[in-house]
Amino acid sequence: MLTLTSSRQTWAHDWPAGVKLGLLVLFTLILFALPGVTLTALGLALPLALATALGLVGDWLRLLRPLLWVGAVILAWHGFRGTPEPGVIAVLRMVAALGAANLVTMTTRLSDMQAVFLWLARPLSPLVPPARLALAMALMIRFLPVLSLRAEQLSQAWAARSRRRIGWALVFAVTLAALDDAEHVAEALRARGGVG
Incomplete structure (x- = not known):
């Protein structure tokens, strides 16, 4: 994992x-x-x-x-x-x-950090449900290694197909991949009833 x-x-x-x-x-x-x-x-x-x-x-x-x-x-x-x-x-x-x-x-552990974020977000409960903020923070932390791996995979794929360095195109490709992953996660959360 x-x-x-x-x-x-x-x-x-x-x-x-x-x-x-x-x-x-x-x-x-x-x-x-x-x-x-x-x-x-x-x-x-x-x-x-x-x-x-x-x-x-x-x-x-x-x-x-x-x-x-x-x-x-x-x-x-x-x-x-x-x-x-x-x-x-x-x-x-x-x-x-x-x-x-x-x-x-x-x-x-991510669950321990999420519990701290949930506690810190409680004063904001009239504006935003604390569980949503805690989940957002946990997802952000969870996606860092995923994005790092995705960038490495895209860089290796580019190197296998071209002798030129990838440069700024990698930033664009990783951004699109991050948006795609975010959409899949959002769909999964909606399918499970979202978060309180």
């Missing part, structure tokens, strides 16, 4: 989902308040050290691979403008924040 949750059990799997999500929010707030490249790099060192301590560093790094081209674009843009330091800080923050988020999803 495609999932972001690691099948390898660690001590972090036993922590409550709410605690991990709260620590993630706190870490992200502190990370974006840190000034300078050195302190921001230390912020990145924390999730890396945790991933290593949990024995999940290989999978953790693999999940960060899609950020390589985004980081390269940010660094190139800031280099072109002659402001490399803000670009480096932005990339470090992005990798650290998403790396910490990956650790949470790798060590937390």
Whole structure:
């Protein structure tokens, strides 16, 4: 089954989902308040050290691979403008924040996260049913590895048929695939009576 949750059990799997999500929010707030490249790099060192301590560093790094081209674009843009330091800080923050988020999803069952989202969405119940918001968040998290796999399959299919690099066409193809998958999920939910 495609999932972001690691099948390898660690001590972090036993922590409550709410605690991990709260620590993630706190870490992200502190990370974006840190000034300078050195302190921001230390912020990145924390999730890396945790991933290593949990024995999940290989999978953790693999999940960060899609950020390589985004980081390269940010660094190139800031280099072109002659402001490399803000670009480096932005990339470090992005990798650290998403790396910490990956650790949470790798060590937390989706049903546990959905329960936290349901609890957090209760104050919005006069506007939107909390179950719908919780389901939307769970589906978003669940579809991340599916979209990653779909992008990899489309890229391999393109490489088998052409010697040219796929480039931006992959973004368009993955977007269409995501919309198609979303339509199938919506049909399945409607067939089962939707969600309260």
